Every structure is written in structure tokens, then in C-alpha cells.
Amino acid sequence: MRLTPDQSGLIRRAEKVTFTFDGASVAGHAGESLAVALLRAGHLHLRDAPEDGAPRGAFCCMGLCQECVVRIGGQVVESCRSVVASGLAVTSLKEQQ
Amino acid sequence: MTEMCDIAVIGAGPAGANAALVASRHGLTVTLLDEQPKPGGQVWRAKSAAILDAPSTPESVAGGQLRQHLQNSAVTHLGDSRVWQIEQSADGWVLHLLRHGQVPSLRARALVIATGAREFVQPVPGWTTPGVLGLAGATALFKQELALPGKRTVVSGTGPLVFFVAAEIRRLGGEVAAVITPNSRGDWLRALPAMARRPDLLMRGARWVADLMLAGVPVHWRHAVSEVEGNNNVKTVRFRKLGADWSPKAEARSVEADSLCLGNGLIPAVETAQLAGLALEHRPALGGWVPKRGADGETAVPGLFLCGDGAGIRGAASAEIDGQLAGLGAAQHLGAETAAERARLRPSYTRAARFGMAMTALSIPRKGLAKLTRDDTIVCRCESLTYGAIAAEIAGGAASTNAVKSGLRAGMGACGGKFCQSTVARMIAQAEGGNEADVPPPTARPPLRPVPVAALAGDFDYSDLPIPKPAPL
Amino acid sequence: MTQIYDIAIVGGGIMGCAAALRLSAGGMAPVVLDQGDLGQGASGVNAGTLSLQIKRVELMPYALKGHHEWERMGDAVGFHKTGGYTLAFTAREAELLHERQTLKAEAGAPITFVSPQEVHKAEPNLAQKVVAASYCPEDGYANSSLTGQYYRGQLRDQGIAYRERCPVTAIEQGDGFTLTTPNGPIRARRLLLAAGAWLNPVAALMGVDLPVQARINTVSVTERMPPLISTVIGHATGLLTMKQKPNGTVLVGGGWQGRGTPQEGRGQVSAASVMPNLALAQYALPALAKARVLRSWTGFEANVPDFYPLAGALPGVKDAFVLGCVRGGYTIGPYIGGLMGDFILGREPELPLFDPARNFNEETA
Numbered sequence: 001m002r003l004t005p006d007q008s009g010l011i012r013r014a015e016k017v018t019f020t021f022d023g024a025s026v027a028g029h030a031g032e033s034l035a036v037a038l039l040r041a042g043h044l045h046l047r048d049a050p051e052d053g054a055p056r057g058a059f060c061c062m063g064l065c066q067e068c069v070v071r072i073g074g075q076v077v078e079s080c081r082s083v084v085a086s087g088l089a090v091t092s093l094k095e096q097q
Numbered sequence: 098m099t100e101m102c103d104i105a106v107i108g109a110g111p112a113g114a115n116a117a118l119v120a121s122r123h124g125l126t127v128t129l130l131d132e133q134p135k136p137g138g139q140v141w142r143a144k145s146a147a148i149l150d151a152p153s154t155p156e157s158v159a160g161g162q163l164r165q166h167l168q169n170s171a172v173t174h175l176g177d178s179r180v181w182q183i184e185q186s187a188d189g190w191v192l193h194l195l196r197h198g199q200v201p202s203l204r205a206r207a208l209v210i211a212t213g214a215r216e217f218v219q220p221v222p223g224w225t226t227p228g229v230l231g232l233a234g235a236t237a238l239f240k241q242e243l244a245l246p247g248k249r250t251v252v253s254g255t256g257p258l259v260f261f262v263a264a265e266i267r268r269l270g271g272e273v274a275a276v277i278t279p280n281s282r283g284d285w286l287r288a289l290p291a292m293a294r295r296p297d298l299l300m301r302g303a304r305w306v307a308d309l310m311l312a313g314v315p316v317h318w319r320h321a322v323s324e325v326e327g328n329n330n331v332k333t334v335r336f337r338k339l340g341a342d343w344s345p346k347a348e349a350r351s352v353e354a355d356s357l358c359l360g361n362g363l364i365p366a367v368e369t370a371q372l373a374g375l376a377l378e379h380r381p382a383l384g385g386w387v388p389k390r391g392a393d394g395e396t397a398v399p400g401l402f403l404c405g406d407g408a409g410i411r412g413a414a415s416a417e418i419d420g421q422l423a424g425l426g427a428a429q430h431l432g433a434e435t436a437a438e439r440a441r442l443r444p445s446y447t448r449a450a451r452f453g454m455a456m457t458a459l460s461i462p463r464k465g466l467a468k469l470t471r472d473d474t475i476v477c478r479c480e481s482l483t484y485g486a487i488a489a490e491i492a493g494g495a496a497s498t499n500a501v502k503s504g505l506r507a508g509m510g511a512c513g514g515k516f517c518q519s520t521v522a523r524m525i526a527q528a529e530g531g532n533e534a535d536v537p538p539p540t541a542r543p544p545l546r547p548v549p550v551a552a553l554a555g556d557f558d559y560s561d562l563p564i565p566k567p568a569p570l
Numbered sequence: 571m572t573q574i575y576d577i578a579i580v581g582g583g584i585m586g587c588a589a590a591l592r593l594s595a596g597g598m599a600p601v602v603l604d605q606g607d608l609g610q611g612a613s614g615v616n617a618g619t620l621s622l623q624i625k626r627v628e629l630m631p632y633a634l635k636g637h638h639e640w641e642r643m644g645d646a647v648g649f650h651k652t653g654g655y656t657l658a659f660t661a662r663e664a665e666l667l668h669e670r671q672t673l674k675a676e677a678g679a680p681i682t683f684v685s686p687q688e689v690h691k692a693e694p695n696l697a698q699k700v701v702a703a704s705y706c707p708e709d710g711y712a713n714s715s716l717t718g719q720y721y722r723g724q725l726r727d728q729g730i731a732y733r734e735r736c737p738v739t740a741i742e743q744g745d746g747f748t749l750t751t752p753n754g755p756i757r758a759r760r761l762l763l764a765a766g767a768w769l770n771p772v773a774a775l776m777g778v779d780l781p782v783q784a785r786i787n788t789v790s791v792t793e794r795m796p797p798l799i800s801t802v803i804g805h806a807t808g809l810l811t812m813k814q815k816p817n818g819t820v821l822v823g824g825g826w827q828g829r830g831t832p833q834e835g836r837g838q839v840s841a842a843s844v845m846p847n848l849a850l851a852q853y854a855l856p857a858l859a860k861a862r863v864l865r866s867w868t869g870f871e872a873n874v875p876d877f878y879p880l881a882g883a884l885p886g887v888k889d890a891f892v893l894g895c896v897r898g899g900y901t902i903g904p905y906i907g908g909l910m911g912d913f914i915l916g917r918e919p920e921l922p923l924f925d926p927a928r929n930f931n932e933e934t935a
Binding site for chain 2: 606607608609610614624626627659660666670673699715716717718719722723726734735791792793806807808809825826827829836838839840841844845846848849850851852853858859860861862863864865866867877897
């Protein structure tokens with residue numbers, strides 16, 4: 001018996017579109033958070049920390065911590081506040097891509 | 098381009114949105130600003146455009162109602178708007194915004210600050226590993242995207258939030274590897290009298306815990322995560338039994354997982370209030386440093402009002418009423434007669450605040466939890482500064498958060514100190530003899546969020562730059 | 571029994587601390603008092619530019635000595651001698667550049683004029699709009715954020731007493747000076763006021779009216795960027811300073827004015843001046859457009875009507891001295907602090923000081 005029912009089957013999402021992350025094709029739902037689409041696709045490592053070069057990824061999920069930043073069109077943006085769109089070209093801030 | 102309104106409200110959560118609604122009902126023009134696209138705040142965060150249909154939750158219903166009320170009101174809601182600087186002018190306030198890559202400004206005769214809270218996470222080895230999310234951060238995934246942090250998740254932290262997150266993961270089809278909470282069952286029993294005022298929430302919480310038990314999810318009471326292993330992603334989460342003051346005891350045990358949600362209570366987001374000129378005071382029961390305020394959101398600065406969790410962590414139910422009080426206070430400041438209305442609201446605010454503060458009390462970490470942070474643990478994530486480096490700076494005589502920031506860059510990175518300063522302040526207090534009330538947060542600096550230079554520079558002609566006359570030779 | 575110090579120094583910025591070090595080396599026991607933390611006023615929040623190209627002509631000998639002091643302090647203060655270019659983008663600015671830098675070169679700064687081609691060879695990311703430029707190989711920068719840490723370490727190493735978060739609320743002169751502070755009274759035989767933009771209210775405690783005013787200079791810093799520039803960049807008008815730190819952050823200053831007064835405790839960044847400041851920076855370095863600004867702040871730069879230093883005896887008060895209001899005070903501070911120490915020790919300073927009792931409305935040097 002489950003007191004908290006599994007409702008995952010009842011969720012209807014927008015169509016899947018593809019975008020690229022460091023050149024690799026990634027599928028995400030149009031209009032969803034870029035951080036979430038990357039997380040689902042297993043792209044957790046979004047940038048390297050300064051000084052020690054350690055891997056970092058989304059942390060606060062509300063636009064504060066700046067851990068999930070990526071580059072879109074040359075501009076650094078928070079992936080948790082960016083939205084998936086078809087054909088978007090996203091690059092990480094890893095030292096070596 | 099500068100718009101003008103009677104009242105500007107920063108933050109469209111339960112506090113700010115309600116402040117806007119009541120002030121608007123008194124015939125004042127109100128602009129409600131928020132960095133999210135839709136109102137609701139963190140607690141009632143709206144679903145993204147990618148969710149076409151989904152079962153409702155108490156949060157989605159409450160948020161939906163609030164959004165409906167705003168839609169039916171005369172309040173102007175400006176979403177995707179980040180306030181980056183606040184200036185006082187002769188006739189009120191000028192708010193500088195970052196919105197869609199532009200930096201418009203907004204003038205207002207009165208200002209209500211309702212910036213809510215952010216999360217405190219006690220640093221532990223490996224907490225910077227991708228796949229470790231904030232506990233409150235994870236709720237943003239659930240509410241906005243109905244998405245999971247991973248396939249198999251350890252949920253760890255204080256207060257009711259840890260059980261909400263575990264329940265949401267199960268509702269959304271994920272697996273909870275374990276729930277690890279520093280609170281004991283006894284802590285919860287002692288909170289029961291305060292919770293009895295909200296039987297609905299009490300029932301909901303009891304259901305979450307019972308479900309975890311039935312599902313065989315281990316719940317480790319009076320334990321805390323002590324280390325995260327895995328390099329590029331989470332593999333193993335280690336946890337330890339805690340003593341009465343939450344000092345880690347005994348050998349660590351471990352659980353395999355690909356993700357971890359970790360949080361140790363909320364702290365008021367006070368930078369906006371600091372920039373607007375408010376002094377802070379240390380109120381541990383309210384989550385730490387809070388801006389000073391009087392009745393009905395009034396502050397020492399005329400025309401500046403403060404409400405919601407940003408004035409002290411009291412929770413959403415309290416924030417709704419607190420917001421109404423502050424909105425009415427601001428309306429009164431601009432000439433409306435709202436005294437009777439405020440008097441009617443105050444008793445319900447007091448009741449709701451009592452419940453909220455009981456939850457806050459469960460969420461506030463006890464002193465011993467700080468011992469989970471080891472010498473080589475990263476404390477300042479932005480600058481990769483370890484506990485040991487910060488301790489050495491303090492031992493070298495840096496006795497304030499500003500001094501540690503200057504000397505070491507702890508808090509000078511991209512997040513502006515939002516995730517290290519509580520820890521740094523506690524370290525200083527401990528080194529200097531233990532009084533956290535003597536160690537305020539560093540001076541707040543604009544911009545409140547990073548702003549692209551191109552947005553600030555705007556489209557300009559070189560000849561139009563207002564270059565002042567050069568300094569004397 | 572309360573200790574009686576040889577001298578109480580009010581203000582723990584660069585000048586106060588540098589004077590304390592010289593006095594201590596000369597055998598005196600100083601105590602340094604600061605209302606906040608050491609080096610957190612102008613000393614710790616300025617842009618850190620060490621450029622002879624923006625120094626006053628009459629102060630050039632002091633600035634040259636100052637540069638040597640910073641070079642000596644080295645890594646501990648984040649010193650980098652990078653050379654620096656000053657740019658002109660219009661014919662009028664080129665004229666201004668030529669006129670001003672010629673005088674500074676005559677005063678001893680090794681400044682030369684360079685062609686736009688030479689500038690672009692050295693700094694290819696700068697805008698292709700430079701019409702004239704000057705270069706000084708002595709220019710560079712230090713990290714002003716490290717001022718407090720550096721001097722705190724120096725004072726500790728030398729066994730010099732200091733008190734932070736210790737505002738002086740009253741000063742009585744009898745047999746020596748008694749300073750009232752929240753941490754109790756402090757007694758000293760001599761007094762040096764080195765309180766920067768707060769000199770006026772501090773001197774007022776002794777009944778002396780110093781005509782000190784403050785400029786409210788704005789500085790901004792970006793997030794880490796890939797390498798863009800390797801030298802210190804200035805503008806013919808002096809209204810831009812820009813350098814990229816080894817960590818990749820770009821620091822932009824130039825003396826654009828914020829709001830507020832020292833008496834109110836803090837300055838505020840004015841959007842109306844930080845925006846054109848950054849526009850000018852982006853004009854000079856177009857790649858800056860993609861950088862995000864993480865922080866802007868202000869610092870109070872003290873001055874008197876003739877914009878020359880106050881450095882000497884406090885008018886009308888025996889055994890009291892004042893030091894401050896040095897235009898280019900970050901650069902010159904460590905040096906003039908030492909001169910002040912020599913003066914108080916009864917030695918002849920290497921270069922002349924600046925009498926605080928002078929008539930400020932006359933041209934002086």
C-alpha cells in the first residue's frame with residue numbers, strides 16, 4: 001500500500017525538442033528549465049570550479065548560487081533560469097570541453 | 098524609461114503578492130516585481146510551460162488561487178524582473194531592474210520588500226559534487242518541472258522540509274534511498290502542541306512519514322550526512338549519528354545513491370533590505386540576521402515596509418497575513434485608512450507566526466552540526482575556499498565577515514556570499530568567544546544579482562556618455 | 571594601570587598603519603584605532619590602480635617613491651607591474667592626453683606616446699577606435715582588498731597594538747591625550763589623525779575645523795573572464811581605469827561618483843554613474859559586453875580645496891598631527907605614511923610634507 005501515490009504517469013509534458021550541450025545532442029521538453037533537461041540527460045557536470053578545477057553542477061535551483069551557469073550565445077546564464085528551445089546551442093564552462 | 102507607481106513590491110511570494118493585493122484594493126497603483134516568470138514565490142512556484150497537465154497539490158492549488166487573484170486585480174505584475182539596485186529619491190524610491198536583457202527603472206512612492214528566504218547548508222566533504230542539490234532547491238524542481246533530482250536519492254535535512262521532499266520524490270515516481278534528519282522523534286513530539294493548531298498540515302506530515310515507513314524507506318532520526326563520495330557525480334552518501342547538540346558521533350555508515358538533497362533550514366534573504374538602508378539584528382529564532390522592523394511591516398525608513406520570511410522565517414501561512422499587514426501599512430503611509438483592517442488581521446498573524454516559528458525551531462541547526470565541516474571541506478563554493486583557509490585567515494586577525502571577505506575573497510564570488518557567510522560568521526564567533534550576535538553579515542553590494550555589462554551599458558553613442566571634467570592636474 | 575602609548579593613531583588605513591610602522595621602527599609604541607576593520611576605508615575599496623599617468627604633477631616624486639613601496643610589498647598586496655596605456659578616442663581627447671601626459675613626463679614619470687598600432691599589438695582586444703595613446707612601463711596595480719590583511723599582519727609582526735571596530739567618540743588633552751572608545755579610554759602622549767574621509771569629524775573632537783570633503787568613487791568588478799587585457803588601461807580624461815586580475819575578473823573604476831556622505835556611514839552606488847562608467851569600459855574593451863558585473867561599491871576619497879595632502883602638525887594642538895587627503899592616496903600612502911612617521915620622530919623627511927595650517931585657497935605645493 002502506498003499512502004503517497006506515484007503520479008508520474010499522470011503528467012503530460014510538452015513535446016520533446018533537441019538542443020546541444022558541448023556539441024552533444026540532448027532531448028528536453030520545450031519550455032522546461034535547461035538545468036532540469038541537462039540533469040535528466042545525465043549532464044550534471046556543468047562547469048569547473050576556480051582554483052581546484054573540481055566539477056560543479058546545479059545546486060540551489062533558484063538562481064542564487066551560480067553553480068549551474070552555462071554559456072548561450074557567448075553570454076553566461078544560469079541554466080536553472082533558462083528555458084529549453086529547439087536548436088539551442090549550450091556550452092559548459094568546463095576548462096576542457 | 099522610468100515607470101511610476103504608488104507602491105512597488107519586491108517578491109511575489111505569499112507575502113509580497115498579498116501586500117500588493119491589499120494595497121491595490123485601496124486604490125493605489127501597485128507594481129509587483131519578481132525574478133520568476135509567474136507569481137507564487139518559492140513555496141507556490143508555478144509550473145513551467147513544459148507541463149501541460151498534472152495532478153494538483155496543496156501548493157499548486159494555493160499558488161493557482163494567488164495567481165488568479167492577481168490576475169483579477171489591478172496589480173501590475175512584472176515577472177522575470179530582477180532588482181539589482183535600490184536608490185532613495187526625494188519623492189520615494191527608484192528600483193533598477195534587469196528584465197529581458199534591459200535595465201529599466203521603476204519609481205515608487207513606497208516600497209515593500211518581500212524577498213523571502215534562502216537555504217542554509219552546513220558544508221560537508223563532497224557537498225559540491227554534481228548531483229547534490231539544496232533541499233529547498235529540490236522543491237523548485239518538483240513544483241516547476243515535476244522533475245526528479247535523480248533516480249535514487251538520499252534526502253537529508255532538518256524540519257518538515259525533509260519529509261516533504263521525500264514524499265514529492267515518491268509522488269513523482271522516484272526512489273528515496275534514505276531519509277536522514279538531525280531531528281529526533283522527540284523533537285517532533287515536543288513541537289506537537291504548536292502543530293495542533295494546523296491539523297491539516299499535521300495530518301499531511303504524518304502521512305508522508307507513514308508512507309516512507311510502509312515503503313520500507315529507512316528514516317535515520319538524529320543523523321546527518323557527513324560526506325558525499327563520487328567525483329563527477331554522487332555515488333555514496335555517508336552519514337553519522339548525532340549527539341544532543343548535533344555533534345557527529347560514532348562511525349559513519351553509508352548508502353548508495355546518485356543524488357542527494359541537503360538542507361539545514363532557511364535563512365532570511367536580507368541583502369535587498371540592507372541595500373535599502375535597513376539595519377540588521379540577530380534573532381536566532383527567526384533564522385539569524387533579520388532587518389529591524391516595527392508593527393505592520395514598518396521600518397526605520399519612512400515609506401519602506403518589510404514582510405514575509407525575509408523579515409524572519411515564519412512560513413507561508415504567516416507570510417500571507419504579514420504581507421497583508423505590510424501592504425496595508427504602506428497604503429496607510431500613502432494616506433489610506435487601514436488601521437481597523439490591520440487590527441482585525443493581527444491576531445491571526447500571531448497564531449500563524451507561532452506555528453511557523455515552531456517549524457523554524459525544528460529546522461535551525463544546533464551548534465554541533467558545524468563539526469561536520471572538516472579542515473579541507475569547501476566552504477565558499479564560488480572561490481573554492483576551504484574551512485582551513487578561512488580558519489587561518491581568522492586566526493591571522495580577521496575578526497569580521499567583511500575582513501574575511503577582503504582578505505580571502507570568501508563572499509566575493511558570483512553568488513555574493515549567499516552560501517558561505519553564515520558558516521564564516523559562525524567560525525568568527527567561535528574563534529572570538531562565541532557570540533554570533535557580534536558578527537553581522539558583510540556590507541551588501543549591488544548588483545543584487547549578476548548583471549551583464551552590455552545590459553548596463555545599453556545602446557549608447559560615445560559622444561553621449563556624460564563624461565565629467567577631468568581631475569586637476 | 572592603563573598603558574600610556576607614545577602615540578595614538580586614529581584611522582587604520584594605509585597612511586595610519588604605514589606611519590605606525592615607521593614610528594615603531596623609530597622606537598615609539600603606537601596604538602592604531604579604527605572605527606571598522608583595518609584598511610576597509612578608501613585604502614581597501616579603491617580600484618588598486620598604480621598609475622603614474624593619473625597622478626598630479628606636483629605629487630609625482632611622491633608617487634614614484636610610492637610605486638617602489640608597493641613593489642617592495644609585492645605578492646602580499648597583490649602587486650603587479652604590468653605597464654599601462656592611456657587611451658584617447660577623439661581628437662579633443664588626444665589633445666588633452668598630449669597636454670597632460672607631457673607635463674607628467676616632465677615631472678619624472680617615464681611616460682611615452684605610442685601609436686594606435688602599437689596599442690593594438692600589445693592589447694589586441696581593445697577597441698579599434700584609439701586615436702592616440704600614452705604608455706608608462708611603471709604602471710600596474712595592487713589588490714586593495716588585501717590592504718587590511720597586509721597591515722594587520724605587519725602590525726602583529728612588529729608587536730604594534732591595534733584596535734578594530736573601536737570608534738573614538740571623544741578626545742581630551744591634558745597630560746597627553748585620553749581617547750574615549752567603546753572599549754574603554756586609551757591614553758597616549760601624542761596623537762595622529764589619519765581618518766581619511768572622516769578627518770573632519772575626528773578633528774572636530776579637538777575643536778579643529780579641517781576643510782575636508784569627500785569624493786565618492788565607484789568601482790565595479792566582473793565575474794572571471796578569459797584573458798582580455800594584460801596591462802592597466804586608462805582614459806585621457808582619467809575617468810576610466812581597467813585591469814584584469816590573474817583570476818580573470820575585470821576591475822573597472824575611474825572616479826565616477828556615487829552618493830552619500832562619510833557621516834552617514836557608507837556611500838551608495840548610483841546607477842546613473844555606474845552605467846556610463848561601464849559603457850565607457852565596454853567601449854574601450856568590447857568583449858566586456860558579455861561579462862556579468864558581480865559587484866559595484868563606493869569609497870570615500872578625502873580632499874581639501876586645493877587637492878593637496880594634509881601632512882604635518884594639527885593646527886593649534888600641541889603634540890597632535892594629521893595625515894590624509896592625498897590625491898592618489900593609495901599609491902602614495904605607504905610612502906607618505908613613512909615620511910609622517912619620520913616627522914613625528916623629529917627626523918627630516920626625505921621629501922617635504924604639506925602643512926595643514928596653509929591657506930587652502932592659494933596655489934600651494
